[in-house]
Amino acid sequence: MMNRRNFNKLLGAGLVAAAAPKIVTPALADDVLKVGFVYFGPVGDFGWTYQHDVGRQDIVKKFGDKVKTTYVENVPESADAERVIANLAAKGHKLIFTTSFGYMDPTIKAAKRFPKTYFEHCAGYKLASNVSVYEARFYEGRYVQGVIAGMMSKTGVAGYIASIPIPEVIMGMNAFLLGMRSVNPTAKLKFIMVNTWYDPGKEGDAAKALIDQGCDIVTQHTDSTAPLQVYAQRGIKGFGEATDMLKFAPTAQLTASVNNWGPYYVKRVQDVIDGTWKSANTWGGLASGMLEMAPYHNMPDNVVAAAKATEEGIKSGKIVIFKGPLKDQKGIAKSTEGVVLDDGSISSMDWLVEGVVGDLPK
Amino acid sequence: MDETSIGWWGVPLAIFAGAIRISTPFLFVSLGEMVTEKSGRINLGLEGTLIMGAMSAYGIAYLTGSPWLGVLVAGLVGTIFGMLHAGICSLPKVNDIAVGIALMLFGTGLAFYLGKPLVQPQAPNLPSFNFGWWSDLQQVQSALKINALFIIGVVLAPVFLWALRNTRWGLILRIVGDSSDAARAMGYSPLAVRLVATAFGGFMAGVGGSFLSLYYPGSWNEGLSSGQGITAVALVIFARWNPMNCLWASLLFGGASALGPALQSVGVTQGYYLFNAAPYVLTLLILILSSSSHRHIAGAPGELSVTR
Structure with missing residues (x-):
């Protein structure tokens, strides 16, 4: 996928405002839980976004065919983010992880439009009945x-x-x-x-x-x-x-210091499957394994x-x-x-x- | 101050080292673009070419183990991009600026797409020369470590100046750039000359890109260029289409870029946003001070669409 964030940096958002990250998800049976991820950087940044994607892969390893994960990378922390998040929700993703501080307001706004979808926002502080926040110490x-x-x-x-x-x-x-x-x-x-x-x-x-x-x-x-x-x-x-x-x-x-999101992601997916998902503020450190x-x-x-x-x-x-x-x-x-x-x-x-x-x- | 710290001396040293290190990609891209613009065409796509150059240089250096081969391939990839630009612009009623923007997006996107598998491997870096052997200070030694590409660029600038003024090729280039009608009357094909000039500009931009991935910062990733390609195009206008001025402009820009971190490290934290913007502020200032509404920009090729 092309890197739109960098295009924006080069040209100013105006020139490429029309460009939108593509989401390709095949049709799925109803009992498969769809989990969406919104990334700030490219998966290959070998840093922040890379570690979130390792967490996503942990979900795939753990749940196999029972879940279907989708990710959108290089999403700018702008009004565009809300569209991407809402788009994922509209396509039937029940649980959506938004993995950068700047997605805070877009996540809250999208959560109001999709009250039956669960949202997990990394590094923010605004909660809602269907929005949790999580961050590592x-x-x-x-x-x-x-x-x-x-x-x-x-x-x-x-x-x-x-x-x-x-x-x-x-x-x-x-x-x-x-x-x-x-x-x-x-x-x-x-x-x-x-x-x-x-x-x-x-x-x-x-x-x-x-x-x-x-x-x-x-x-x-x-x-x-x-x-x-x-x-x-x-x-x-x-x-x-x-x-x-x-x-x-x-x-x-x-x-x-390695950010290890996998265990948290797996747990939250399990919560949605079990119907026990609740809005929470998680700040995990070395003890919980969120940081290694x-x-x-x-x-x-x-x-x-x-x-x-x-x-x-x-x-x-x-x-x-x-x-x-x-x-x-x-x-x-x-x-x-x-x-x-x-x-x-x-x-x-x-x-x-x-x-x-x-x-x-x- | 402890003995290993050099305090305020770090500031001029950092500006000096920054001038050399940061200026190299600017120098190559602006020298190449200078030649292209002298032929009467502007290629804004060099940002894409630079990033393609960085990616292909890194890939080739990683696969073959030879950084210089990487530099060469980066130049060839840049040549192809330059020819693409020139080829499209040869068609009637095509705007070179629009084509440039399209190629900038295309080059950047293609490089990120093809470069995905190159983020993690480590490619060998280009060599540097140690001119700081006489000093015991680590800081001085580090500042005087000068990369080979920079030296090549410094040699090229006066050679370009001489070639533009004194060779048949330089004359043809200038004629085509100043008046394509005159060139045609003399039997030269402006399109062919511009093709060569743009291809050459692409070559230089590709080599400039190889510096980013093979020397400093010396790795391949999507955020590698912070707009050096597009800034270099502006530097050419700033340098009034003179190769020696391209060198000075690149050095100035590089030195100013190093000012922010250097001042912070000695404890100047007031107005640090302003220091980080120093290169841009400086460019604006000089442009304003050196501009005049009374005459045509000195040295500007007559056929160049931005100055017509």
């Missing part, structure tokens, strides 16, 4: 990465290629540095906002700039493999994003052991990441001794912890 993986960085970094300064200043990214930076400081209390984190989720050239430039400023471990909150390739060239270490990127940088990737750490490489055994212990600690609840005392960059207390931030405070986080260098763009 990516920050847990960042904390594990931070612990590794704290033990591996010689300069005590790590770098973070951030995409845009939203809570999702900010909590990732904070968790990373908290993990790093749990082993090296004076560690620092420098960051660059690249203002994109996917632009290999820009991401690579940011990686170079951070390394030039003395960061000897860098992690990225963007989707391409370009930063890892820069780490490898410059002989430093870093992490993969969303998926195991080891083969792109066999000498540089320490581990990666890729195999540990390029680090000494004691670091592997510490990383694994951290992972277990988060799973068992022994390690609580956003637990007081927490101070922001100016030293103002955000939480006192032993007080744990609730999910609401985490998901609306707009401050950086002490030790992060640089201001958030206002």
Whole structure:
């Protein structure tokens, strides 16, 4: 299928507004559950969308002929999205997963038009009687990465290629540095906002700039493999994003936080089949398996052991990441001794912890 | 500052390295497009050609293990696209801009379609020369790692300038571009000359694309180009159809692109959206400052539809 999102980027939506992703679904018997997926990127992005598609394939593996899955890739986060979602519902898809933050309002609107269809929106916060939201606690993986960085970094300064200043990214930076400081209390984190989720050239430039400023471990909150390739060239270490990127940088990737949507997708399909589907807000982390750490490489055994212990600690609840005392960059207390931030405070986080260098763009 | 950090020195260094690294695809595409436009035709399809070049270079380099073979094939694929553009434009009453847009969409779509299986494999990259051996600083060494294609581009720019001014071929190209009637009267076929010029422009754009997939960022994926092909076409007008100016314009654009991340890394976060837009702001500024309503754009080929 052609990549319309990129056409839009090139030409402005106006020129190609008429172009619409094609959906081809053969006629099916009534007892087959049809499940639809709306993807932001191409299935082959080897990152965010790729992992969602792995989840879709898990459904196919588990249910075989009982379900029929359809996906539409490269759907822009615009008014077009609602049409694509509604189109899937009109074609008889009973359960539809919309897998990007920007599909939030289009999903809610489509859900009003199709009250008998179940919708699952990833990374949003608007619920309805037939709309659930789900998201992974990516920050847990960042904390594990931070612990590794704290033990591996010689300069005590790590770098973070951030995409845009939203809570999702900010909590990732904070968790990373908290993990790093749990082993090296004076560690620092420098960051660059690249203002994109996917632009290999820009991401690579940011990686170079951070390394030039003395960061000897860098992690990225963007989707391409370009930063890892820069780490490898410059002989430093870093992490993969969303998926195991080891083969792109066999000498540089320490581990990666891998989004594992499969178990959740399988469960929700089962719920629809059983008639037990209910609107819910799911925020799963390492414990529920929605987030996994890729195999540990390029680090000494004691670091592997510490990383694994951290992972277990988060799973068992022994390690609580956003637990007081927490101070922001100016030293103002955000939480006192032993007080744990609730999910609401985490998901609306707009401050950086002490030790992060640089201001958030206002 | 710790000893491994170079602080503010990172900014000029990043601009220098960015000028070289980011400019290379701009340089190749704009040099090729300059030749095409000199013949009196504009090819907007080079974005598609660039992406086709990137995809085919990556595929060939992966299959054969030779990045240079990939560069060559990218050029040949670009030539085919250029000939396609020229061929369609040879038909009567065909608008070259519309054909260009159609070919841009076609090339991009075809490359994504054919390139699906190439996202995951790793192809060998083009070599680079290390001019930073004299320095102990890793940062300097990295900035002075200069890729072979850039050096070729830098050599080509003055050669093009000389060839346009001093060779028979350059003269014919300019005649066709300035007045097809005059060219016909002298016995030259404007269509044939434009075919060659557009095919050559396609070749250069294909090679420019191979830089993206085989050197920097050095992988194949659908978001690889961020509009370099179309920007390069604009750079030609900006460069007033002069090959040396194409080089300077590409360098300027590349350096300005590196400004955003470099400034952020030393702690300048105020107005970072503006820094990221620096190359575009700069282009606009120079265009406005250098434009004049009193005379025809200097150096513009007379037959070019956008300047007529």
